[in-house]
Amino acid sequence: MTNTGMFFRMLFSAVFRRRSRAVMAVVASLVGAATLFCLAMICIAVPQQMNEEMRAYGANLIVTPTEAGADGKAGIDKAMVEHTTEMVAAKGSEKHAAYRYENVRVNAAPYVMAGIDVSEVRNLNHHWVVDGAWPSEGKVLIGRDVADAMGLQVGSGITIGYRASDNTSSSTSSAGSSDASASGSTAGASGSDSASSSDDAADSADSSHSSHSSDSADGTTQSQTPSDQPTQDGRVSSDIMDTSGTEFRVAGIVDTGGSEDSIIYATNADVDKLTGTSRGVDVIEYSAGAEDLNALVQSINDMTSMHVKAQQVTKITSSDTRIITMLQTLFWIVSLVVLVLTLVGVGTTISSIVSQRRNEIGLRKALGASSAAIGTEFYVESAMYGLIGGLLGTAIGYGLAQWLCVAVFERSIGFNWWLGAASVVLAALVAVIASIPPVHRATRIDPAVVLREE
Amino acid sequence: MDMLLELDHISKIYGDLHAVDDLSLTVPQGEWLAIVGSSGSGKTTLMNMIGCMDTPSKGSVKLEGRKLEDLNAGQLADVRKNLIGLVFQKFYLVPHLTAVENVMVAQYYHSVVDEKQALEALEKVGLKDRAHHLPGQLSGGEQQRVCVARALINEPKLILADEPTGNLDEKNEKIVLDLFRQLHEQGTTIIVVTHDALVASCAEREIMLNHGVLVGEKWNDEKAREAYEAAGGKPASTGAQVEGAQTGETAIGFADPTKAAKTGGEE
Numbered sequence: 001m002t003n004t005g006m007f008f009r010m011l012f013s014a015v016f017r018r019r020s021r022a023v024m025a026v027v028a029s030l031v032g033a034a035t036l037f038c039l040a041m042i043c044i045a046v047p048q049q050m051n052e053e054m055r056a057y058g059a060n061l062i063v064t065p066t067e068a069g070a071d072g073k074a075g076i077d078k079a080m081v082e083h084t085t086e087m088v089a090a091k092g093s094e095k096h097a098a099y100r101y102e103n104v105r106v107n108a109a110p111y112v113m114a115g116i117d118v119s120e121v122r123n124l125n126h127h128w129v130v131d132g133a134w135p136s137e138g139k140v141l142i143g144r145d146v147a148d149a150m151g152l153q154v155g156s157g158i159t160i161g162y163r164a165s166d167n168t169s170s171s172t173s174s175a176g177s178s179d180a181s182a183s184g185s186t187a188g189a190s191g192s193d194s195a196s197s198s199d200d201a202a203d204s205a206d207s208s209h210s211s212h213s214s215d216s217a218d219g220t221t222q223s224q225t226p227s228d229q230p231t232q233d234g235r236v237s238s239d240i241m242d243t244s245g246t247e248f249r250v251a252g253i254v255d256t257g258g259s260e261d262s263i264i265y266a267t268n269a270d271v272d273k274l275t276g277t278s279r280g281v282d283v284i285e286y287s288a289g290a291e292d293l294n295a296l297v298q299s300i301n302d303m304t305s306m307h308v309k310a311q312q313v314t315k316i317t318s319s320d321t322r323i324i325t326m327l328q329t330l331f332w333i334v335s336l337v338v339l340v341l342t343l344v345g346v347g348t349t350i351s352s353i354v355s356q357r358r359n360e361i362g363l364r365k366a367l368g369a370s371s372a373a374i375g376t377e378f379y380v381e382s383a384m385y386g387l388i389g390g391l392l393g394t395a396i397g398y399g400l401a402q403w404l405c406v407a408v409f410e411r412s413i414g415f416n417w418w419l420g421a422a423s424v425v426l427a428a429l430v431a432v433i434a435s436i437p438p439v440h441r442a443t444r445i446d447p448a449v450v451l452r453e454e
Numbered sequence: 455m456d457m458l459l460e461l462d463h464i465s466k467i468y469g470d471l472h473a474v475d476d477l478s479l480t481v482p483q484g485e486w487l488a489i490v491g492s493s494g495s496g497k498t499t500l501m502n503m504i505g506c507m508d509t510p511s512k513g514s515v516k517l518e519g520r521k522l523e524d525l526n527a528g529q530l531a532d533v534r535k536n537l538i539g540l541v542f543q544k545f546y547l548v549p550h551l552t553a554v555e556n557v558m559v560a561q562y563y564h565s566v567v568d569e570k571q572a573l574e575a576l577e578k579v580g581l582k583d584r585a586h587h588l589p590g591q592l593s594g595g596e597q598q599r600v601c602v603a604r605a606l607i608n609e610p611k612l613i614l615a616d617e618p619t620g621n622l623d624e625k626n627e628k629i630v631l632d633l634f635r636q637l638h639e640q641g642t643t644i645i646v647v648t649h650d651a652l653v654a655s656c657a658e659r660e661i662m663l664n665h666g667v668l669v670g671e672k673w674n675d676e677k678a679r680e681a682y683e684a685a686g687g688k689p690a691s692t693g694a695q696v697e698g699a700q701t702g703e704t705a706i707g708f709a710d711p712t713k714a715a716k717t718g719g720e721e
Binding site for chain 2: 010014360369
């Protein structure tokens with residue numbers, strides 16, 4: 001047997017043949033490791049959970065086109081929607097919904113109609129309260145204000161007329177400057193469609209869909225309709241009393257308390273059919289899970305060839321960040337306190353173990369052991385207690401964290417292997433650090449004092 | 455004759471108490487010396503100073519010609535592990551190591567661990583069959599024999615034994631003394647601190663301490679005495695001016711102590 005073999009033989013003997021004392025040290029490490037790992041897991045899980053909760057309240061990132069096509073309403077084509085979505089998805093999880101806005105007439109009064117992919121919008125806006133059903137072929141979802149103004153109910157019929165003249169750039173040219181300012185106030189949707197594509201519909205719709213972004217990056221107040229057109233009940237006044245159009249049925253009524261309540265939602269196919277044209281979308285709303293949303297916005301805006309502009313919905317992101325930061329700070333403070341308590345607990349236990357072995361230390365010194373050799377034996381032994389305690393504690397801590405997350409957030413959390421390894425290493429390190437003072441004292445023991453029997 | 459140990463007017467003083475008072479003593483290589491005296495006479499203090507576990511307040515200790523007061527803690531530890539084998543009254547075996555592992559611990563700190571050699575040492579003390587038992591599973595006599603095996607495993611020049619038979623019955627006492635006798639015959643220097651008249655009488659030479667002062671010296675082996683004196687060896691002496699102290703160059707004889715001395719009975 002080599003001396004290294006003997007070293008480990010002594011080590012294992014000290015740990016496994018003195019089980020009761022070893023158990024004390026392991027339990028001390030275990031409690032610390034379990035508490036710390038549980039807290040750390042929650043520290044990580046809570047922001048994720050909070051993020052998801054906050055993102056259920058709508059988009060935190062809005063992408064709009066920067067320039068219009070020849071007809072003034074090019075929008076963002078399908079390929080670009082996919083490309084932008086890929087960029088967002090590359091930085092984290094994402095949910096998105098795209099909107100195509102058109103000015104329509106109902107009973108001669110102008111309204112904004114949005115063409116949507118129902119599943120996308122539904123998935124993004126969990127906070128929408130829909131009475132009835134979501135839009136489907138031949139059926140629309142109308143805002144609460146629209147329903148109230150026209151006395152519509154679920155199942156009612158509604159005739160929607162589309163006039164190309166309402167949606168051309170000339171129709172809004174007089175409102176160009178005000179459009180720009182209005183749109184600029186929204187989360188970029190209309191901010192980008194300054195001239196041709198920033199028609200009334202886009203303005204109104206953008207402001208409504210981005211109602212939570214009213215205090216967005218530039219912080220200005222949005223206007224829901226062009227300022228040069230008098231409004232009443234959310235409708236642009238018009239003297240053109242043309243009530244012709246396509247018959248739709250009201251599938252449901254949406255009530256958000258925001259400007260979505262004054263919009264009519266239909267499927268993209270129905271809008272295409274109504275307008276007789278198929279084009280790109282005016283706004284893509286993202287609920288992005290990217291850690292650094294600013295960087296994501298910057299990276300999209302830097303790609304000028306994409307002809308889109310991204311903006312954060314600061315109301316969502318800043319409140320999200322603030323709450324998460326507060327929670328994380330709280331958890332880290334608690335973790336620090338637990339770490340100190342663990343250090344004290346493990347230190348006391350190791351100190352007790354070392355003092356129980358004073359005679360043995362004295363004997364080893366009498367046999368010619370150096371202080372360094374004795375110190376090494378005890379430090380490695382402490383590390384072993386920490387390692388065993390850390391392994392068990394991490395497993396128990398994960399169990400606790402899992403139970404807490406299921407009980408509080410109703411979701412399970414996956415095991416973080418890096419954090420697990422860090423927890424085990426930290427437990428071993430804490431055990432070694434805690435054993436430094438008692439072992440240092442012990443290695444200074446005078447063997448004559450310990451072995452003196454007179 | 456080479457002197458393995460030379461004590462030159464050494465004293466150990468705690469406040470007003472002189473645990474060992476101005477003692478001079480030379481011990482040649484291969485001698486078996488017994489230090490006797492009642493409890494508190496300074497025997498163990500003297501043994502600790504000889505065993506590099508304590509330093510004298512005054513005077514000088516030379517082991518193999520090296521002055522111990524010139525050595526630092528690490529060098530003293532080296533002297534302990536290379537020159538000295540320790541046998542304690544209370545055995546001091548590591549409780550969570552088996553008999554053979556306890557012997558191997560001494561090898562571990564000395565040089566290289568050799569389990570076969572450790573088993574041979576246990577065989578020498580008649581404990582090969584008990585080699586893998588923990589100290590708690592061994593009798594007092596067996597534990598002391600493990601302690602002896604541990605002391606002799608590194609073939610030290612000097613065995614220091616503090617009351618080696620103090621916790622043993624007669625049978626085990628005899629076994630241990632036989633082991634010492636074998637070691638002595640092999641040329642190992644043995645210094646035994648004891649109350650026991652039988653143990654003391656086994657030594658070639660005895661010195662007696664009383665309250666730290668040398669009060670007597672006698673030889674149990676005339677041939678050894680003659681060889682010692684022929685080599686220039688002098689009787690132990692003390693500079694302490696106390697009644698009954700052995701201050702000159704003439705040894706003062708004394709009667710062997712008995713175990714009754716432990717309990718304060720008459721010698």
